[in-house]
Amino acid sequence: MELKPEQLVAQLGSGSLSPAYLIAGSEPLRVLEAADAVRAAARAQGIDEREVFEAEGNQREPDWAAMKATFGAPSLFATRRLVELRLPTGKPGKEGGALISEFCAQPPADVVLLVTAGEWSRKHAGKWSEAIGKIGKIAIAWPIKPHELSGWVEQRLRSRGVRAEPDAVQRLVERIDGNLLAAAQEIDKLALLVGGDRLDLATMESLVADAARFDVFRLIDAAMNGQPAQVSRMLAGLRAEGEAVPALLGMVVMELQRTAALARIKARGGNLSAEFKAQRVWDAKQPMYHRALQRHSPAHWDALVSQAGRVDRMAKGREAGDPWVALERVLLAVAEPRAVRLLARADV
Known part of the structure; x- marks a missing residue:
């Protein structure tokens, strides 16, 4: 078992x-x-x-x-x-x-x-x-899923003798953004500083640093899992850390192309399980792709790949526009179908 x-x-x-x-x-x-x-x-x-x-x-x-x-x-x-x-x-x-x-x-x-x-x-x-x-x-x-993270944090706080209000737990979840090692360190610190007192939102904000791991892998996962707010927050973090759009775009394009191929296979009734195996997509990651495939048609996925090409041209100075804004709109469209209309706007 x-x-x-x-x-x-x-x-x-x-x-x-x-x-x-x-x-x-x-x-x-x-x-x-x-x-x-x-x-x-x-x-x-x-x-x-x-x-x-x-x-x-x-x-x-x-x-x-x-x-x-x-x-x-x-x-x-x-x-x-x-x-x-x-x-x-x-x-x-x-x-x-x-x-x-x-x-x-x-x-x-x-x-x-x-x-x-x-x-x-x-x-x-x-x-x-x-x-x-x-x-x-x-x-x-197995990786802690986004909807499970609050429960994991709350349980760990209780195990260390810290009683936290729900909004304080949620703020800690937002700050650590899936980084369990950072969460464990912060919780141990809170146990020392707070003791048996009840932890409210204001105290949490004053004691916990923003230790979120901003990386392209988690950025893509947030988009594929349908988390537009996370996409905007993580992309802003990457930009603040000095990342460059071309450094992020390779992985973004690869995932968009992979998902577009999966969408075509699904549309024609093909064997997704076999394709997951061929693409070396682990079992734990497959639900993420299934959720993403439900949000867009194959044509939409192909359009997103084309839009990523526009971002690349902007980043290289071959097309007018802000590549950071354009990249955010592409990833928001991946996460939320209603955001696709942003791609048609010219104020990039």
Whole structure:
């Protein structure tokens, strides 16, 4: 059974450790905290010896032979050991997958295996991860969706003893803009400064800095997810940080072209799942594209690609107009169909 990292952390407080754990996902804070909880539970149960295996130097993979030897060798200093395997890509390869499956088939009584991965999608799963699931626990840190962020922030505030009013929670969500590491730091700071007092909006605004991560990837996600207010705010942030339109436009055009191609396939009744696979769109990202495809016809997507070409010409001085204003209008049109009419205006 797949758990959320927070569910795994809660379970570790009682009972004995499982023989194996897999903790993976693109949210580093949630992966790190769940892995730390496993390590803490191991120490609490007298497991002080720990070995870590990961790719080092020019190696593309961990030393599988050494890891296999570790599984079979008795501990010199403790009755039980924690063996960690770190897979940044989430893929152990054929040899690594076979070794993990072999371990899970007959787990040594003196070893607890902890596998962590920085990338994860349904395609990463295989016989090796299924083997871990049969004898242990799997926790996947899927990205927190925009509508889930308020609940995540509020729960974390409560866990640190901070009672916050709803508008104060929402303001913190706006300030951190999906950056869970920044959110965790701010919440820890608030716990020290506020203590048991109730946190209102004015206090929140005075204590929390704007730590939003303005980057082109989140900008595109906001547009594709239909969040026009976020688009305008993040684009203003990127401009204030000194970004240049050409530096952003490459990714914007690529996503528009990809979505236009998906729209044509959908319109003719083609296999979107196969196209997602061909385009290497992860499972966690596919709902975003489905939502975006519902907002525009294939012709509209093609028109948006053409408008992005206009932005490029403006940025290079080959066409009159403000490229920042033009780019904002394109992305607003992606997010909100009613904003398409802005593209026809000449006051760019």
